Amino acid sequence: MNQNTLIVITNDDGITAPGIKTLIEVVKKITDRIVVVAPDKPQSGMGHAITINAMIRIKEFDMDGITAYSCSGTPVDCVKVATTKIAEGKPDLIVSGINHGSNSSINVIYSGTMSAALEGSIEGIPSIGFSLDDTRIDANFEPTKKYVEQIIRYTLDHHLEGNCCLNVNFPAIGPDLIQGIKVCRQANAMWKETFDERHDPSGNAYYWLTGKFVNHEEEATDTDEWALKNNYISVVPVQYDVTAYPVLNQIKLLEE
């Protein structure tokens, strides 16, 4: 490992979240050149949002001996700030997380954590999003550490083809129960939503989004959902080319 390795760290739960502290701890074992830029408040579910109609504030402060930056924007904004304003030179790696809550299957699309990683890959920088299947603030990130380090070192040592990034999800179980790492595809799943209706003191309705997760392919054994359910750490390579290639020929008729 080259001690010149430059690693950017971000997340979507906000710069004070325990998950990002765990990530910083691990990255410190790999390099001294660390840039931390993370949202100044929770930004879960922000997807690939960017701030184009408002200004951004950036604040510098000390975080366990590292100069860190909080940013008023989205997770994707944080990556843009880190690579454009803060990092000296092109980063060797961008890591995002560790998210409080899993980002397997369709959640990769809604996730700020994974959108930050995807933004890295769009900029041609190897990137990894880490998430733990436990949304609690006091989730136990301890068992993830050795695997986070292993996956970071692997990614630094191997060129990831096709400008992809990695979507890594940990089951929330003790270290003895973890069955290892499973490379898999994104499960075809969705959220079946309802809107919970309430009324404010003036009698006006307002709504909370709430939903039930539905996996359309419970039986498939090559998906990230299966891996997590069976105590594996799931790793899905993720790309930003969303063209549905098999459909190109089917809709050629539109040209006539």
Place this chain on the structure above:
Amino acid sequence: MNQNTLIVITNDDGITAPGIKTLIEVVKKITDRIVVVAPDKPQSGMGHAITINAMIRIKEFDMDGITAYSCSGTPVDCVKVATTKIAEGKPDLIVSGINHGSNSSINVIYSGTMSAALEGSIEGIPSIGFSLDDTRIDANFEPTKKYVEQIIRYTLDHHLEGNCCLNVNFPAIGPDLIQGIKVCRQANAMWKETFDERHDPSGNAYYWLTGKFVNHEEEATDTDEWALKNNYISVVPVQYDVTAYPVLNQIKLLEE
């Protein structure tokens, strides 16, 4: 065309934008069963963001004879509201736009317009996002109308394989100059950003995101960027499975 056809209309520029009015005009020629739910304010660049840590307000009002709903959430929230709370039965189609500004190539990832369409496809509903390569409020949507109708009718008549949605972009040119429709893939491109630094009256710095578009494959003739530049209407089928399949085998080593 079945007069029972149920079509949901949304956008990301907000419910008062001229683009969505054009879309409503066209859809009215196809069916009477229309559900309009759109953001109560501009939501450009919101990507696939959803509102999970705040409540949502929905307001009903008359819009050129149609009952429309403005929603305080994101474009993706609007689709969820439309399909869950408003529509009676499963919609036959979701259309989003017409966006003021193109959403070709990498912009599909940042775009609220396209994320709304993608959300439709996640819910198993054929969906189309329409965008015009002109960000001005007084952009001329007139030349798009006949093609919008053609593409909507095609999508209603043909089953789109693989739960994909369509990303349709119009060049901002007169009707005589349009060369027709081109089915293409997403160009590999990115925004090379800078942050424009300003200072508030108290002397504190703030930043505006600003950027330059970079197409990594100017020469390729099968991309949406090429099509738009050459006066074609680009149509890219878009999928929500972002697994980088060619990379699955390459990273198998991680399992060891």
